[in-house]
Amino acid sequence: MSSQDLTGVLPAAQIQHNVEGHPLGNGGDQFIEVHSEEDISNVLAYAHKHDKTVNVISGGTKRGYGGAIEQADILVSLAKYKGIVEHSVGDLTMTVKPGTTLKEITDEIGEKGQHISLDPSWPEMATIGGIIAANDSGAKRLHYGSARDLVIGTRIVYPNGNVIRTGGKVVKNVAGYDMNKLFVGAMGTLGIISEITIKLRPLPKYEGLTLLHFPEGSEQVIHDFSVSILDSMMEPVSLEILNPSISEKMTGKSQYTLAIAFEDRESAVLDQEKWVAEHLPDGVTHSVLYKEKARQWWERFRHFGPNGYNDVDDAAQTQAALKIGSNNLDVIENLKAADRLALDHHVAVEAHGGIGHGISKVFIEGFPEDIVSYIKKLRTTAEEKNGYVVCTHLPFLLRDTIDVWGDKPGYFALLEGIKRTIDPRKILNRQRFVGGI
Known part of the structure; x- marks a missing residue:
C-alpha cells in the first residue's frame, strides 16, 4: 500500500508506512493512530472498499493472544483514543473510550469513591478496550464476574465503517437479546469498540x-x-x-x-x-x-506473566501464557498437573487458579520446543476432565505449531455465521479468533 492510497483518509501525521514485523505478530504494514470514532470509521470504510485487512492494537498487552497472520495491511492503534466520556456518579455507570488504561480509569473514578470491579494483569498497560475484547478478568472474578458481566452498552464500528450502538447507558435498559455479548470476548473480529459503558461499584469500605x-x-x-x-x-x-x-x-x-x-x-x-x-x-x-x-x-x-513487551530474545527464556477453563473444583488438580508436567518438559511454570470460578492462569518459560510439547500435554490432561486450554500469549512462530484455541467448539458454525454476516470480506482481525475466524 503506498502513501497515496491513504491520502484523504487521515492526516499524514497519524500514519506510519512500511512498518517492520513484530515477534508476536498481529502487526500491519501501515500503522495508523486514530483519535476519534470518525477516524476509525474512515479507516474501516477505506479498508472495506479497497479489500485491505486490518488488525487492531491498543495497550499491546494481548498482542501475543491469537492471530495466524503476521502482518495485515493496516494496524489501527487505539492507544491515543482515550479518556472518560461521562461518569454518572449517582447511577454508578461510566462511558469511556477504548484506549484508556484500567489504571487511568481507576485513578480518576477512585476520587469519587468508585471502581471498576475488574482485576486483570498489568492494569497500567491494559486498556479497557482490550480487556473487553478479550473478556479478561482476574482472581476476583469469583465475586465480581468477568468483563462480560459489567458492560451495559457499547458503540461499535463495523468492518464496513458503519457505527452501531448496543445496550444503553443505564443498568436497566432494554429487554431481549443482549447485543453487547456478541462483541465482548470476540477478539475484535466483529467490529472495533469505540465507546464502552460499564457498571461501577462503590470502593469497598x-x-x-x-x-x-x-x-x-x-x-x-x-x-x-x-x-x-x-x-x-x-x-x-x-x-x-x-x-x-x-x-x-x-x-x-x-x-x-x-x-x-x-x-x-x-x-x-x-x-x-x-x-x-x-x-x-x-x-x-x-x-x-x-x-x-x-x-x-x-x-x-497482577504483575506476573508476559505483557507484550517483556519477551526476551534468548530462546531459553521464551514466554507463553495459558488459560485453563474447568470445573471449579478441578483447579487444584490442574495446578498440580501444570507443576508435574513442567518437570517432565523442562520448563519453568508459575500458576494460579480460582476454586470458585474455575479459571486458571499458567505462565511458562523455556525453550520453544519444550513449551509446545508442554502445552499439548497439559491440554490433553485438562480435556480429559472436560476442560479446555487456550494460549493467551505465544510468539508468532509458535502459533504455527500449535492451535492457540484448541478444537473448534460445537457451536462453531454459529460463530462462523455471525462473522460471515458482519464481516463477509474478513477485513477485521482475520484469523485472530477460535477456528481461524
Whole structure:
C-alpha cells in the first residue's frame, strides 16, 4: 500500500508506512493512530472498499493472544483514543473510550469513591478496550464476574465503517437479546469498540486478605476447606490457589497457598476472617493482611506473566501464557498437573487458579520446543476432565505449531455465521479468533 492510497483518509501525521514485523505478530504494514470514532470509521470504510485487512492494537498487552497472520495491511492503534466520556456518579455507570488504561480509569473514578470491579494483569498497560475484547478478568472474578458481566452498552464500528450502538447507558435498559455479548470476548473480529459503558461499584469500605499455606500432599484438604467456604454464608471475593513458585515470590513460602479475600464493611470482613482462623485444618499456617497492605499484595500479584513487551530474545527464556477453563473444583488438580508436567518438559511454570470460578492462569518459560510439547500435554490432561486450554500469549512462530484455541467448539458454525454476516470480506482481525475466524 503506498502513501497515496491513504491520502484523504487521515492526516499524514497519524500514519506510519512500511512498518517492520513484530515477534508476536498481529502487526500491519501501515500503522495508523486514530483519535476519534470518525477516524476509525474512515479507516474501516477505506479498508472495506479497497479489500485491505486490518488488525487492531491498543495497550499491546494481548498482542501475543491469537492471530495466524503476521502482518495485515493496516494496524489501527487505539492507544491515543482515550479518556472518560461521562461518569454518572449517582447511577454508578461510566462511558469511556477504548484506549484508556484500567489504571487511568481507576485513578480518576477512585476520587469519587468508585471502581471498576475488574482485576486483570498489568492494569497500567491494559486498556479497557482490550480487556473487553478479550473478556479478561482476574482472581476476583469469583465475586465480581468477568468483563462480560459489567458492560451495559457499547458503540461499535463495523468492518464496513458503519457505527452501531448496543445496550444503553443505564443498568436497566432494554429487554431481549443482549447485543453487547456478541462483541465482548470476540477478539475484535466483529467490529472495533469505540465507546464502552460499564457498571461501577462503590470502593469497598474495608479489605482483608487471608493467606493459608498448605503442606505438601494437602490437595484433598484444600478441596474440602474450599468447599466448606463455598457452602457457607460467607462471601469471599477470591479463593485463589497459588502454586509454590508464585507463592514463594508473593509470601516467601514455597507451598500451595490459598488467597481468600473479603471486601465489605469492617465488621463483616473481620467476622469472616475470624471464621477462617477458627476453622483452619491441621498443619495449615496463615497470615492476614488488611487495607493498604492487602491492596499492595494484589498490585504485586497482577504483575506476573508476559505483557507484550517483556519477551526476551534468548530462546531459553521464551514466554507463553495459558488459560485453563474447568470445573471449579478441578483447579487444584490442574495446578498440580501444570507443576508435574513442567518437570517432565523442562520448563519453568508459575500458576494460579480460582476454586470458585474455575479459571486458571499458567505462565511458562523455556525453550520453544519444550513449551509446545508442554502445552499439548497439559491440554490433553485438562480435556480429559472436560476442560479446555487456550494460549493467551505465544510468539508468532509458535502459533504455527500449535492451535492457540484448541478444537473448534460445537457451536462453531454459529460463530462462523455471525462473522460471515458482519464481516463477509474478513477485513477485521482475520484469523485472530477460535477456528481461524
